Amino acid sequence: MYGLERLKKGIIQRIGNGRSIQIWPDNWIPREVSLKVVTKCTRPRIRWVSNLFENEHRDWYRSLRSIFLPVDGDAILKIRITSNETSDQIAWHFEKLGLFLVRSAYKLALRLQCLDQMASSTIQNQRGGRGYGEISGRQMYHQSCVCLHGDLHQMLLHQILIRR
Template sequence: MQVLEKYSRSTDQLINPNKCSIYFGQACEENVKAQAKSILQFTAETFETRYLGLPTPKGRMSKGKFQSQGKLTKRVLQIKNHMAQGGKEVFIKAVAQSLSTYVMGVYKLPLGLCDDLTKIIRDFWWGSEKGKRKMDWVAWEIMLKPKIKGGMGFKDMRIFNQALLVRQAWRLLQNPVNLFVPRYYVLDITQMATFIDTVFSGNASSTWHAIEYGLELLKKGVIWRIGNGTDVRIWRDPWIPRNDYYKTISPKRRCRLKWVSELLNNDGSWNTNLPQIYFQPMDISEIMKIKTSRRNDVDFVAWGPDEKGILSLKERICVRYGTPRNRDGQGSNKQQTR
């Protein structure tokens, strides 16, 4: 009730219990249900199938709960084959691939639905005659490449969905004390590394499945920026800035050092003797390039492929495709400043 009252005061909107619904899981006991409804003064236990244009996250998120395929098919049928290839390219990039952006940024779409959307776009591009699809002269994998690499720059719907969901996981990293984050996660996320290493259960909600899906891609590009080194694990966390791999390449062997702070002197500078003992030359050269903090600043997480550590959709897609992360090949070695 305190959360609802705080929401009402901040938005100047009163909540009408008669128009509100509450949903309980199958494992919830009847006495708990009755107590929750009594406190919140809610009576209805059924949700509408859709809310704000999104399917209600109840049960398994199957293809039937999404309307993206029907909307796209309707748009394509309205245009039919009365467009030149240039017009089709504009329609695909501006309309066909943008219809599902809103829902893709919230839920992990079933892979079958992503493939169906791709099939509709592919058939529209190559056209059809008398109900039969025309010849595909170029493999669709090539069409997904940028124009500079011989493609058309179309989006892979699976990769696009995952790239959009990265934003949710990124927000939890940047703002761990969030109103909508469970309390037991707030305590762990303040350690940052705990959230990055989180393993979600198989029966998690569709919302957490979406965050988990985005987190898989986020792990490939996130990097720790070194301050005092007390929160960064040497052998487990990504903290060495380079183009292809942010973790240590050197084997741990019998090294007892655990935290990056143990590699620093009291004034925050690198203890040059320790890296020479425990790391290989390829790691030593990159570690010595890292500018540490002399003011005992805390470590923080940044987006490695960008020089300023800022997360962008273009960089997310590049990381997912496995393309080079820096245009000049040196961007990842430049430390972000605070």
């Protein structure tokens, strides 16, 4: 089951008409790690991605920033919507062509493991204990860890807040 859960974290819904993609539970926001909406569901009536479109122009509602956290709102507004009525597509997010490759799944697993370790270490340090990477006052980093920037940094902060 562990491999299946990792696989699910890399599958993304590519937006066509947005009618088959649920906003809150589905992976549809292209980012480095978490492809789901980070924002908690505050408006359950807004259920489908197509509810976020302006019908006439096939563009995003600008007011969606009031629904989502900035990290989500900014990422959503970067997604291009096709001008024609195509159906939504399932793809592997971590390859340009959307095809699953074991190599990219392995890289994703390492990245997620690193984030989990860093989040656990930060929480332990905040509680007064020694974290994963701290030995005798020196910082040590797991060899699979990658540099944090942009969305990846935001996701790490989100993971830390969730675990409190």
